[in-house]
Amino acid sequence: MLHSLLTQEHVDAYQKDGVVLIKGLLKDYVEPLRRGIETNMAEPGTYAAENLKAGDTGRFFDDYCNWNRIAEFEDAIRYSPMAEVAADLMQSNSVQVFHDHVLVKEPGTSKATPWHQDEPYYFVEGQQNVSFWAPLDPVKDASLRCVAGSHRWEKPVLPTRWLSEEDFYAGEDIYMPVPDPDAEGMRILEWEMEPGDAVAFNYKTLHGARGNQASSRRRAFSLRLLGDDARYVERAGPTSPPYPGHGMKAGEKLREDWFPTIFTK
Template sequence: MTAALISADEVAAFARDGAVVARGVFRDWIGTIAAGIEHNLREPGPYAADSVSADQPGRFFDDYCNWQRLPDIEQVVRASPAAQLAAQAMRSTTAQFFHDHVLIKEPGTQKPTPWHQDAPYYFVEGTQTVSLWIPVEPVREATLRLIAGSHLWPKPVLPVRWATDAAFYAEPGDYLPVPDPDTQPEHTVLEWELEPGDAVLFDFRTVHGARGNPGADRRRVLSLRFVGDDARFVERPGRTSPPFPDHGMKPGERLRSDWFPILFG
């Protein structure tokens, strides 16, 4: 029997709200995660981006799909409890790794992370998906914020580009407008103060964002994304993010396991 990393009540909350917090699961992995993040910052990959312009304070750096060239990140992906935790949260017999994402907000950064869902950017759909958002430092004001139940909305939210807020795809498609839960009281926002070792788990379809980082400490996060049994490749109206060029998959197929390894089950 595999030990439970989150309780039955927490799994139920994840299914109901689209997000839950798991306390202390990565406590023993913080040093490894921090080393991998710093390696990524020193040697950015081809998808690295800064979402704060030169005339704005602070820095918001993010990069993804680097786990195979960064040994510390690969160790976390393959050897930490991440895949097992993902499978348990998704109620899936398998956990297939999709991609890694490093997000750094330096002190004094005012720019927020815009409200968005991950799913419309991705070429995968399913009810069994999960992102693990793992901070290295204690997080207060700059914590992740999520709209409870938004993973069950009938349509996806318009995907936008973080640096400009422009629509991500040339074809606008049939999307809901980007919400503003701070002015729309019908939305319930979930957010938690976090310690190193905690992780926020959320469905790819859950609408989320984050404030800037007004404090004196950095906010470094490693996010790991997994899919479960029912996830399938789907075509989008343009280049997805991440793009994974020349993958060769067809609609309705499971993600190819030589590119996206099954790490649990």
Template sequence: MPQILEDQTITEFRDKGVTVLRGVFTDWVETLRSGIDSNMADPDPNARIYKGDNGGGRFFVDYCNWARFDDYKDFIFNSPAAKIGAELMESRQVQLFHEHVLVKEAATGVPTPWHQDAPYYCVSGPKTVSLWIPLDEVPRETTLEFVSGSHKWGKSYRPQRFDGSALNEDDGLEDIPDINGDRDQYEVVGWAVSPGDAIAFDYRTIHGAPANNSASRQRRAFSLRLLGDDARFVRREGIVTSPPFPQVALKHGDRLAGDEFPVLLG
């Protein structure tokens, strides 16, 4: 199969920890919208719904439902997502970690706090990528933002829930810097995106998003978390991970394996 992405895009992902992909999933927008409709009608017990102080729209967050919804399975196994992931990670193998749905309805006064994904997770590996796929028009002022190059800092910051509370109070990690209070000190990047575009980023890249204060525009996004060569399971006693994967019996340091983490390529 010919290469999908330009070399410049792959280099940008490697150097900055984030890049934008235009129109790569245009043919899959309706499939993912249908899947999200089904998911919101039948959420997992672990789904979370946040509401701002102003009592506006909901911020709906759910994950690990791909095996329950045919639209999600269709996208994960039949779209070019795995091939794109392989090119970005420069990896022979691509494995599914999980999917993540994030819907900010109109007038959702709840921002997504600055964070890294990696410290939340029960997996690790030298090659990681999230594909954040908008299913609505997202203007620059409400898009996901990233601190360029932060994946190379060698830092792991304390995970927090999307309401700002710590996931683990005594995890030994430091608080994330106050990006909003000192934006001039960082290269903050973000893009206006359309349905079918994708923003690809390393699990270690710091990112966040403002509240959706639009009175009429919702922001639906489907995020696919992929892993490349030599992915390993991480088990830390007394530490809550998100997603938790309580049914997985792998030991700390085991190669990632099992029905929960299918190999998509390689």
């Protein structure tokens, strides 16, 4: 039996396109998550970043790996339907936490989120994974944009640094250059969303977002989850998130004390 928020169409679309909209996934967690984001912005963590260059307007803040210290994030991770819905979408018996991510674009933010896949930045690989991207404000133009089917591309897309636009792993040729999905006529899926709706997308799905030209904030909470087949993998350089001192070796499941299993079928 699928979770009541899902139909078989959601699961099929997730498997086929690598992205699907789940209405109301976090509808009961909007206010708490907004409070969590305020705490996060007032007390940024080690990885917090301001993503604007000189001449850009607005503010684009992001931070990750804070769920251990921000109770509202941990509550949503442990008690919202995300874990159970993730198991269904990934077709996995278990669901492990990888990390949380907060992305805030204040009104009038010119900077777009560059097109990228998440997996090339990560030290984990597998087919069974899902990220939920949930806006905590209504979004239209500043919504997440995902290229349908890109999770099945053979070559990964070159990871770059968002601010400097430099290659993340300089000199590596296993990657394809970052495409321009609008110019290349790719099928881009994006939705107008209400607070608490969520886009579910695969770590390999190419995605990005426009700046926020609206007069309202665009706060988003995102959660990265892993399924049965997720394994630690070595990369050619530093990963994002880095998790210094993790001590894991290639082929291992991620350590449970840092990446707990939050749901089992």
